[in-house]
Amino acid sequence: MRKKTAELTLTLPADFNREAFLDFHRRDTEAVAEKVDAGALEKAFIWQQVPTLLTVEFDQPGHARVTLHCDDKPPSASASLDAFAGHLLGLDQPTQAFEAQAGRHSLVGAMVRSQAGLRVPQSASPFEALSWAIIGQQISVVAAVSIRRRFIQRLGRRHSNGLYCYPDASDVASTNVEALKACGFSRSKAECLLTVARRCLDEALLPEIHMAQPDLETLRKSLLAIRGLGPWSVHYALLRGYAWMDGSLHGDVAVRRAIQQLLGNATAPSTSEAERWLAEFRPWRSLMAAHLWKSLSVNA
Template sequence: MADICLLIDTPDDFSFTESLEYLSRSADECMFHIRDGRVTRAIEVGGNPVLFGMEQHPDGILVNIDGEVEGAAAGVERFIRDWLDLARDLVPFYELSERDPLLRDAVHRHQGLRVVGIPDLFETFVWAILGQQITVAFAYVLKRRFVETFGQAIEAGGVTHYLFPSVETVAGLEPEALRELKITARKSEYIIGVARMIADGELTKEGLLALGDDRAIEQRLTAIRGIGPWTANYVLMRCLRSPDAYPAADVGLHNALKLVAGLDRKPTLPEVETFAEPWKGWRAYATFYLWRYLGSEMEQG
């Protein structure tokens, strides 16, 4: 039985249903479970594991929290608000999309969707590195192996939840430990390298945000071994919450633009940049909606 219950208010233009559909896109997702419209997840609050469940409510998001960890309610609410980008005012983006023929249909179909983030910096890096130059489906398989091997398991109601592997745990590994999971040698080195930088305090979310603008953050990130512009912009979008991050080299984005622009080929990189000119300030949101639109088209087709 849950020990704490809270109701999180949400913006009028937020859609829990759209968020749930996005979260449900892979059966190999291992960081949370979805059943009957309810999402359950384990996170760390003040160094302690906390299990929570969330579901739609007429007045927002209803959250149940197991346990009596000090600060659990505040920590879970902070996490959910960040995870679902609830503080973002999307009115300017929606106004922009109405004027843009490439975005209009995607936004109409998925109205209320927010960029679902990854609040933890290390988790974001790992997911981005694992996803480099492979399919999303295989990236999910690798993430599951990684999490189930090195993460802390929490049993509740016959279901196993996992905390993402800590930077301290991964920083102490050698690449061979990740190679056993069929992660490439270079990606294994990149992941451990980032873990060691974060564990040493050399790389922090607060430090990156303090740089003040996307360009400075991208330059800082691409100076790290294994982090190119695509990965840097992915981190900017999903963790650092820049609404204008633009992973221009993303294959999924190219396929989505091919679809909405009615092209008979994938767009060139200069075309991808040109398409995004009217979206300046909101390119991360434009990308996220195009990804979602492409995914829903593939599901229907």
């Protein structure tokens, strides 16, 4: 069937950091699902149940050209593409309000000012964000990227351009624990991901950002009630999936290391100490975490 295409051009804020956005999608050097080349991103994913290639090009100063190449039906409305693309690029994030507050802080002000305009690149779907959080629990980023790659290659549908689409909830729900273990998941992580995928299909647990804006506090509580999901996984998923700016990532090793560096201490703070430290930056705790990651050049 002939490929269908939807396209739009977005005007970018003056402080938009193109390289920070592209770096997030460079995590897998083998580029099985995402390819970054010459200042442009290609990413394969499932859009409205159709294998789709997203292209984001920065060939015009101050603008991003966003294109969807769908292998079947095109997106139902350009308005949904506009909201999705702006969300993906982080254009709806309150960076200026955060910087106005944190930029005056005696300890983190210089760091925040030096990283002005930092946004949190978003996953293509909330399910992708949560599944990545599950993969990354208590292992290094390098190990997590390797498992993610095998997961995509084993379960992902292939777009006509050759890239693998990141699996959606239906792809995962149709597999089993043993298949996920073959990708590198522990049994507990595999069972957790299967539970999430099935609930996504049965209960619309993780509504797509371009379809509906959920009550994030209710969603947070629902996710925390699932065995295998703790505060770090849930808050990280809500940050990457819904641009929730006030999740507390006090359990994140890199966040704690960055706080240690700022304080000049010999050891990293405990999770409870990091939680208290981050509390000062409400309602933008997760945006502060992103600045802490950036200060260590960590692509979490």
